[in-house]
Amino acid sequence: MHGVSRLEDTVNGGNGHRDSRRAGPPSRIAIAHDFLVQYGGAERVLEVFCEMFPGSPVFSLFYDEGRTRGRFRSQDVRTSFLSHLPVAGSRIGHHHHLFFWSFPKAVERFDLSGFDLVLSSSASYSKGVVAPRNVPHVCYCYTPTRYLWEDVRKYVNGFLASPPATAVGETIFRIMRRWDRKAALRPTKLVAVSSYIAGRIREIYARQPDAVVFPPVDTHTYSVNGTPSAPASDASANASRRWPARPWNSSAGSTRPSCRASTAGRGL
Secondary structure (H helix, E strand, O other): OEOHHHHHHHHHHOOOOOOOOOOOOOOOEEEEEOOEOOOOHHHHHHHHHHHHOOOOOEEEOOEOOOOOOOOOOOOOEEEOHHHHOOOOHHHHHHHHHHHHHHHHHHHHOOOOOOOOEEEEEEOOOHHHOOOOOOOOEEEEEOOOOHHHHOOHHHHHHHHHOOHHHHHHHHHHHHHHHHHHHHHOOOOOEEEEOOHHHHHHHHHHHOOOOOEEOOOOEOOOOOOOOOOOOOOOOOEEEEEOOEEOOEOOOOOOOOOOOOOEEEEEOOEO
16 A cells, blocks of 8 residues: 555654654554545545554544445444434434534544544544644644635535525534634644645645645555556546535646546535
């Protein structure tokens, strides 16, 4: 798995609060992840974190074993109080976005006492967990919260449909953006998943990322055919999940306007 050693170095040695006399990783690590209601790229990185630090509990707002393909069945997954609400029921994984206004308070209520290090795997809320005093928090940030900063109206209109709900949603989002900025200052170390995301973090959170660490890649499963001298193709392909807060631009990644693009995927 390419990239794992860099992740390990960043987590194990990426904070200045550990006692230098202690060898090896901290004895107790808490891992925080936004949502476990799908099996996407962030969940694949979370799997690597779980392999790196076996036995570490995973704190997540919601957990759906079926929709995560049973990949975390053996993990100690600890969910928020929201997942136990009667109104949520067993279908919460399909409708978790309806509770977006309560996510900040929910992540702040996770009990992280007794841990030596907090590691958050965050594309939205888990960076806002409150670590105990003097306990380092390393955040691996996939992106600033997309639907709070990139295209708020498209997200609100897509999920809240009616005009009154949209108006209320936009007001709530203004409040949540203030919380999101404050939450981004909580981690002791903030690690960006790419150079582009590092720039977004600087722009939105006014914080300089401590490092850029590319996500691990399963090079045994995925490989690039050809050699550096192979002729360039006039076609590109993209396969990904689709949803309103993550639009895909067919020209992204191509330096040739005439490049033929193929795309595959469906929404949640």
